[in-house]
Amino acid sequence: MKLPIVITKVFFQKxxxxxxxxxxxxxxxxxxxKNLVPNPSFEKHRNKSTIIKNAIPWQGQGxxxxxxxxxxxxxxxxxxxHTGTCxxxxxxxxxxxxxxxxxxxxxxxxxxxYNFKMYVRLMGVSTVTVKQLGVYFSDDNFKIGMTFESExxxxxxxxxxxxxxxxxxxxxxxxxxxxxxxxIIIGNFKTKMKEDFVRVKKWDIFERREAYYYIDDxxxxxxxxxxxxxxxxxxxxxxxxxxxxxxxPDTFVTGQVIEIKNIHFENGSDKLLKSSxxxxxxxxxxxxxxxFMEIQINGHSDNLGKEIANRKLSRNxxxxxxxxxxxxxxxNPMQYKGFGSSQPIVPNDTDENKAKNRRVEFLIINP
Numbered sequence: 001m002k003l004p005i006v007i008t009k010v011f012f013q014k015x016x017x018x019x020x021x022x023x024x025x026x027x028x029x030x031x032x033x034k035n036l037v038p039n040p041s042f043e044k045h046r047n048k049s050t051i052i053k054n055a056i057p058w059q060g061q062g063x064x065x066x067x068x069x070x071x072x073x074x075x076x077x078x079x080x081x082h083t084g085t086c087x088x089x090x091x092x093x094x095x096x097x098x099x100x101x102x103x104x105x106x107x108x109x110x111x112x113x114y115n116f117k118m119y120v121r122l123m124g125v126s127t128v129t130v131k132q133l134g135v136y137f138s139d140d141n142f143k144i145g146m147t148f149e150s151e152x153x154x155x156x157x158x159x160x161x162x163x164x165x166x167x168x169x170x171x172x173x174x175x176x177x178x179x180x181x182x183x184i185i186i187g188n189f190k191t192k193m194k195e196d197f198v199r200v201k202k203w204d205i206f207e208r209r210e211a212y213y214y215i216d217d218x219x220x221x222x223x224x225x226x227x228x229x230x231x232x233x234x235x236x237x238x239x240x241x242x243x244x245x246x247x248x249p250d251t252f253v254t255g256q257v258i259e260i261k262n263i264h265f266e267n268g269s270d271k272l273l274k275s276s277x278x279x280x281x282x283x284x285x286x287x288x289x290x291x292f293m294e295i296q297i298n299g300h301s302d303n304l305g306k307e308i309a310n311r312k313l314s315r316n317x318x319x320x321x322x323x324x325x326x327x328x329x330x331x332n333p334m335q336y337k338g339f340g341s342s343q344p345i346v347p348n349d350t351d352e353n354k355a356k357n358r359r360v361e362f363l364i365i366n367p
Contacts, residue, residue: 034105034221035105035219035220035221036104036105036106036108036114036220036221036222037102037104037105037184037218037219037220038057038102038103038104038105038288038289038291039055039056039057039058039102039291040217040218040219041081041082041083041084041086041087041216041217041218042055042058042066042084042086042087042088042216043084043085043086044056044291044292045066045068045086046292048068049066050065050066050067050068051063051064051065051066052064052065052066052088052100053066054066055086055088056291056292056331057102057103057288057291057329057331058088058100058101058102059100059101059102059142060098060099060100060101061098061099061100061101061142061144062091062096062097062098062099063091063098064088064089064090064091064098064099064100065088065089065091066086066088066089067081067086067087067088067089067214068085068086069085071089071123071214073123073124073125074123074124074214075124076121076123076124076166076167077166077167078121078166078167078168081216082119082121082168082216082217083216083217086216087214087215087216088100088214088215088216089123089212089213089214089215090186090187090212090213090215091210091211091212092128092130092188092193092197092210092211092212092213093193093208093209093210094193094194094197094209095193096193097187097188097193098187099142099185099186099187100185100186100187100215101138101141101142101183101184101185101186102183102184103141103182103183103288103329104181104182104183104184104220105284105285105288105289106281106285107179107180107181107182108137108177108179108180108181108182109177109179109222110177110178110179110180111176111177111179112176112177112222112223112225113174113175113176113177113222113223114174114175114176114177114220114221114222114223115172115173115174115219115220115221115222115223116135116154116172116173116174116175116184116219116220117170117171117172117217117218117219118135118170118171118172118186118215118216118217118218118219119168119169119170119171119215119216119217120133120162120164120168120169120171120213120214120215120216121164121166121167121168121169121213121214121216122162122163122164122166122211122212122213122214123212123213123214124166125212126200126210126211126212127199127200127201127208127209127210127211128161128197128198128199128200128209128210128211129160129161129162129163129197129198129200129211130161130162130188130190130196130197130198130211130213131157131158131159131161131162131190131196131197131198132155132156132157132162132188132189132190132196133155133156133162133171133187133188133213134153134154134155134156134171134173134186134187134188134189135153135154135155135184135185135186135218136148136152136153136154136184136185136187136189137152137154137175137177137181137183137184138152138181138182138183138184138185139180139181139182139183140182140183141183142183142185148185148189151178152181153189154173154174154175155171155173155188155189156171156172156173159198160198161197161198161200162213163200168216174223184218184220186215186218197209197211248260248279248282248283248286250286252290252293252364252367253364253367254364254365254366254367255363255364256363256364256367257298257361257362257363257364258361258362258364259359259360259361260279260280260283260321260359260360260361260362261279262275262276262278262279263276263279263280263321263359263360264276265317265320268313270313270316270317270319270320271320272320272321272324277324280321280324280325281328283325283362284325284328284330287325287330287332288330290332290367291331291332292332292366293332293364293366293367294332294333294334294364294365294366295332295333295334295335295362295363295364295365296334296335296336296337296362296363296365297318297319297321297322297334297335297336297337297360297361297362297363298318298336298337298338298339298360298361298362298363299313299314299315299316299317299318299319299321299336299337299338299339299360300314300338300339300340300341300343300344300357300358300359300360300361301313301314301340301341301357301358302341302344302348302354302355302357302358303341303344303348303354303357304348304354307340307341307342310340310341311338311339311340311342312338313338313340314338314339314340315336315337315338316338317338317360318336318337318338318360319336321336321360322334322335322336333365333366341357344357345357345359
């Protein structure tokens with residue numbers, strides 16, 4: 001009579017294992033569909049400032065507006081943000097135009113196709129509309145006087161003007177990357193602004209001509225290919241074989257200590273090896289998604305050699321990681337420390353354990 005009970009337990013364990021594998025696979029699949037635009041709907045902000053720089057890490061050329069709540073002049077039926085509560089605004093006049101721009105969470109890959117989308121809405125009191133509005137994929141950050149090459153522009157063109165009857169409308173399309181694009185710039189890329197205006201209504205000679213658009217929910221996703229699907233299948237096979245797939249967590253709490261695995265240095269040196277860049281770039285992405293998070297980078301060593309030298313090397317290795325993050329334009333509050341061999345996670349009794357103690361971690365000071 002006991003045999004059916006044993007079979008039931010084994011069957012239940014198999015079902016549970018299968019469910020866990022499928023859940024992990026679904027989670028990993030979702031991670032491949034990652035929006036490369038940081039703070040895409042502008043919900044994260046420092047304070048109550050009304051300029052776009054408040055929606056870090058976004059920047060603007062001109063007086064680009066930022067709204068934490070509905071603009072007082074936004075009185076249409078569709079007033080307020082497209083999603084959430086925050087949104088931005090761009091102004092265009094005959095001799096004046098504004099741009100907003102941001103660094104992507106990762107550079108675009110050569111030959112890959114990306115789907116871009118943003119939502120725009122014309123302010124009701126605008127006297128003109130523009131025929132073109134879109135994005136420029138740039139190798140470099142925005143600077144005054146830069147040239148917008150046609151192959152980098154993806155925009156929407158409407159000879160009657162982009163209005164959407166004052167409701168939110170998507171501007172979207174596909175872009176094939178040449179592989180060095182790191183920034184997106186949102187705006188109108190016509191040389192002569194006047195030639196791109198379309199009258200909303202007839203104006204007299206003294207009326208101010210201005211098109212004002214609200215902007216929200218900007219996204220850049222890599223388009224999936226057959227190769228991507230193959231990679232996902234390989235990941236699923238790895239899960240079935242109980243192989244570990246290491247990624248950084250998505251949520252953080254004060255006091256949390258996270259080891260940054262797969263960081264490698266030259267032997268006895270603080271020089272980072274190229275094999276470390278992949279996980280460090282993932283860390284850059286995480287920090288860009290949590291721009292208010294304050295961290296402390298901690299370096300540790302094994303107990304070989306003199307402790308003074310160990311402490312110095314561990315500090316210099318933590319600083320090397322700190323310098324790498326700064327070079328990638330990370331804006332988070334950061335500091336670094338070296339602890340030498342004072343905080344081992346396992347006994348220093350084997351070469352394998354000593355390797356585990358030679359590590360770099362980051363401590364969450366303020367999530």
